[in-house]
Amino acid sequence: MNMLARKLIAKEFYLNRWLIAGSTLAGLAGLLVAAGGEMRFNIGMVTWLTTIVAFGVVLAMLGIATERKERALQFVLSLPLSPGDYVRIKLLGLLLCFFVPWAILSTGAVVLIGVMPGLPDGLLPFAVLLCGFMLANFSLVLCGALHTASEGLMTLVIIVTNMNVTLFIFLIGGIESLNFHLHAPAPVWNNAFWTVLAAEIATLAVTLSLPYFVAARRRDFN
Amino acid sequence: MYSGINISQTDARPMYLQIMEQIRARIVAGDWPMGRELPSIRALAAALSVSVITIKRAYLDLENEGVIVTRHGKGSFVADVNGLAGELQEEKLDEHLAAAAGLGRQLGLTPDDLAERLRRAIRNMDKK
Amino acid sequence: MTATKHIEMHAVRKAFRFFTLEDLTLELGPGQIMGFVGPNGAGKSTSIRLMTGLLTPDAGEVRVLGHSMPREQAVAKRDIGFVSDDMRLFAHATLGWHMQFVASIYPGWDAKYAQTLVKRFNLRPEQNVSGLSSGEHAKAVLLLALARRPRLLILDEPTSGLDPVARHEVLSEFMDVLRDEDRSILFSSHNTVDVERISDRISFIDRGRLIDSSDKEDFLERWRRIQLQLPAGTTVPDLPHVVSRVVDGQFVTLTTNRFSQDLLAFLGSNVRDVHRMSLEEIFVANVMHHRETRGQ
Numbered sequence: 001m002n003m004l005a006r007k008l009i010a011k012e013f014y015l016n017r018w019l020i021a022g023s024t025l026a027g028l029a030g031l032l033v034a035a036g037g038e039m040r041f042n043i044g045m046v047t048w049l050t051t052i053v054a055f056g057v058v059l060a061m062l063g064i065a066t067e068r069k070e071r072a073l074q075f076v077l078s079l080p081l082s083p084g085d086y087v088r089i090k091l092l093g094l095l096l097c098f099f100v101p102w103a104i105l106s107t108g109a110v111v112l113i114g115v116m117p118g119l120p121d122g123l124l125p126f127a128v129l130l131c132g133f134m135l136a137n138f139s140l141v142l143c144g145a146l147h148t149a150s151e152g153l154m155t156l157v158i159i160v161t162n163m164n165v166t167l168f169i170f171l172i173g174g175i176e177s178l179n180f181h182l183h184a185p186a187p188v189w190n191n192a193f194w195t196v197l198a199a200e201i202a203t204l205a206v207t208l209s210l211p212y213f214v215a216a217r218r219r220d221f222n
Numbered sequence: 223m224y225s226g227i228n229i230s231q232t233d234a235r236p237m238y239l240q241i242m243e244q245i246r247a248r249i250v251a252g253d254w255p256m257g258r259e260l261p262s263i264r265a266l267a268a269a270l271s272v273s274v275i276t277i278k279r280a281y282l283d284l285e286n287e288g289v290i291v292t293r294h295g296k297g298s299f300v301a302d303v304n305g306l307a308g309e310l311q312e313e314k315l316d317e318h319l320a321a322a323a324g325l326g327r328q329l330g331l332t333p334d335d336l337a338e339r340l341r342r343a344i345r346n347m348d349k350k
Numbered sequence: 351m352t353a354t355k356h357i358e359m360h361a362v363r364k365a366f367r368f369f370t371l372e373d374l375t376l377e378l379g380p381g382q383i384m385g386f387v388g389p390n391g392a393g394k395s396t397s398i399r400l401m402t403g404l405l406t407p408d409a410g411e412v413r414v415l416g417h418s419m420p421r422e423q424a425v426a427k428r429d430i431g432f433v434s435d436d437m438r439l440f441a442h443a444t445l446g447w448h449m450q451f452v453a454s455i456y457p458g459w460d461a462k463y464a465q466t467l468v469k470r471f472n473l474r475p476e477q478n479v480s481g482l483s484s485g486e487h488a489k490a491v492l493l494l495a496l497a498r499r500p501r502l503l504i505l506d507e508p509t510s511g512l513d514p515v516a517r518h519e520v521l522s523e524f525m526d527v528l529r530d531e532d533r534s535i536l537f538s539s540h541n542t543v544d545v546e547r548i549s550d551r552i553s554f555i556d557r558g559r560l561i562d563s564s565d566k567e568d569f570l571e572r573w574r575r576i577q578l579q580l581p582a583g584t585t586v587p588d589l590p591h592v593v594s595r596v597v598d599g600q601f602v603t604l605t606t607n608r609f610s611q612d613l614l615a616f617l618g619s620n621v622r623d624v625h626r627m628s629l630e631e632i633f634v635a636n637v638m639h640h641r642e643t644r645g646q
Contacts, residue, residue, distance in 0.1 A: 071438040
């Protein structure tokens, strides 16, 4: 099974290779543009943000819904694994596929903030929370895709998670103890920061373990 | 391989009979001499794309006729065919006569009428 | 382990909203091919999904290669080649990629045989799956299953959508599988000609029930159409094992599922003709008969 799991995860990377490479490059390009400062910073960061969010959505859709719709699911289920194995391997595989570009682009953003003279390091906590949020948001989309076969519900999940991003930025930006230090020259890791981070980790934990207990238990694949 | 044996989908006779006939023909003609080993049931089934059970039946019936001999665990072999040709011909004759009897009944002929027609056919044949 | 049955289903029940599979019991031994025949919606695909672990029975037992399904399906599927006509490969990978993918998962992969099949089926490994015609795709999926040399092949409509040449090639490969008396095949098909030709056993299914399961030769021997011409004023009494009777003036056609010389003798001189029946005719007559007896 371990060998099979590795093969299937490798397949996930292989089938999504252009998406992964393209999104990474687009995000990095956004960071490069952002390094130009002022207006270019805004454009660059919006590109960076949109890339990561869109990548997550497309990855989840292609990886799950399309496989199901195109009946490749039947082919995978003919392999020596149980439906529960399938869900677990899917989850891990797509998570890893997302994680690689996300890690690269998050590191890039952190480096950008630390290195650019015009950007106060006070932005760092906010940036870290934003990156963590996007990982948690993706696992939410993933969790949704694994549990529903309905295209309508899936569309709903995507709309909600997209709205989340904007909501998050406004919400976090509205928290006094966080935005007060945004322009500080050194990062401030205060309670508010740790609380939000903990919430993100909790969301991650729930959305990644739910499929193990629910979707993996599904008995009928018609 | 054994692609010379042909099973026709359009032939009304069942597959096992067609197979038996073709094997018998080869034996009578001498192409498959006495003592020669027949292909294994599974090999012939695969070669002809016909179910194993049909080949089994054909072999079984051929053995009952004495045309082949099966040695358990060793395979099937062509049996002694002396007089086999004659036997087969006589079987064929009986088949034809049965058909004639059936036709005769349909036409409403009596046995004597039918016998007369047979004699007429023999006379015609002698004339040629 | 040649003693183990390859497929055992016992009193299996599976209920859906508009359809129920009821009391399904069937068996397939090693070295056999079973043809699974039934009208659309009869429950063939459902039965097959129960065998491959995609569905869980509501009642009854399913064992494949000695493993309880669906619980032990991960182990069982190591030795099962399952192909369904609505199964698709990954659209954005090549056939060659699929071949190395499957080869890396199954130790039984026979690379040489795979190459032979590529040529025989007229496929190109470097071609993207999305570019394959439906017939080529079907052959590709079969290739991936056959080249693994699995002990048991479970096939749902394997030849639908294939042109006659491809069908001939595929059937030939199936029969090649049976050279090994430890391997077996179960396939469902609408093509009764093919089923009649290569099956050792045949199971008929209709409206969620198994209506008959027997050796093919047994079916072909038991069923007959008997044409009678009756003198004016006589009728043929009700006979057991006469499944249908069609009367057209003096001419009566009886269909029987237990043909015997005794029956012929009983009907005597009224008999004009006796015809064997093709599997298709047997199938239709059998289904009609069962629907009548169940008041449907």
